[in-house]
Amino acid sequence: MESETGIVGEFGPDTADEETGESPRVDPNERRRQQIRAVWEWVAVVAVAIVAALLIRLFLFQQYYIDGPSMQSTLMPEDRVLVNKLSYKMHDVNRGDVIVFDRLSGVNNHDDLIKRVIALPGETLEVRSCEVFIDGLRLREPYLNVEQVAAIEPAARCGSHTDIAPETVPEGMVYVMGDNRTQSFDSRDFGPIDVDEIRGRAFVVIWPASAWAWL
Numbered sequence: 564m565e566s567e568t569g570i571v572g573e574f575g576p577d578t579a580d581e582e583t584g585e586s587p588r589v590d591p592n593e594r595r596r597q598q599i600r601a602v603w604e605w606v607a608v609v610a611v612a613i614v615a616a617l618l619i620r621l622f623l624f625q626q627y628y629i630d631g632p633s634m635q636s637t638l639m640p641e642d643r644v645l646v647n648k649l650s651y652k653m654h655d656v657n658r659g660d661v662i663v664f665d666r667l668s669g670v671n672n673h674d675d676l677i678k679r680v681i682a683l684p685g686e687t688l689e690v691r692s693c694e695v696f697i698d699g700l701r702l703r704e705p706y707l708n709v710e711q712v713a714a715i716e717p718a719a720r721c722g723s724h725t726d727i728a729p730e731t732v733p734e735g736m737v738y739v740m741g742d743n744r745t746q747s748f749d750s751r752d753f754g755p756i757d758v759d760e761i762r763g764r765a766f767v768v769i770w771p772a773s774a775w776a777w778l
Contacts (some may be wrong), residue, residue, distance in 0.1 A: 684735060
């Protein structure tokens with residue numbers, strides 16, 4: 564029904580407070596309850612996000628910071644890589660994989676190292692003049708920087724490391740080396756590593772953005 568003063572709705576005329584613009588029908592207690600619910604909803608969202616991030620870091624992926632020249636020029640100092648911690652729960656370690664592993668370097672002193680898998684369990688490895696041979700066949704290594712290697716005298720291409728006579732990699736272990744063969748502390752120094760010590764497979768460079776690349 565239309566009145567002289569305007570339209571009368573189902574609940575009667577508009578009686579909103581002229582100063583606040585709020586209807587007197589709004590219960591202040593209900594408003595506080597809504598605000599509290601909104602706060603708790605945001606707290607729950609943040610808590611779930613934090614728990615999810617922790618679970619992902621613990622079980623799925625983890626970021627690692629490159630410190631040192633041993634993987635140049637594939638990985639440079641200060642690069643950051645993402646490591647898949649589930650890889651070797653789904654399949655075996657493959658030759659050429661870039662892995663992060665835990666190495667006990669002293670009493671209760673652990674180091675996380677990043678190297679490339681060169682030889683697998685049961686294979687016979689030999690190094691001659693800094694060239695790697697697996698089961699008597701020369702290993703093709705396209706990930707090495709050809710120009711960097713060519714610029715170094717042949718006798719110095721393995722740094723202080725000497726040739727390695729044929730040796731068989733034990734079962735459950737892998738032989739690892741850095742791509743920078745002249746400046747890498749790897750299996751040539753401490754021998755093969757246990758597969759159980761591998762934390763995961765590095766599969767992508769995520770920082771700096773200009774260096775983004777699959778590994």
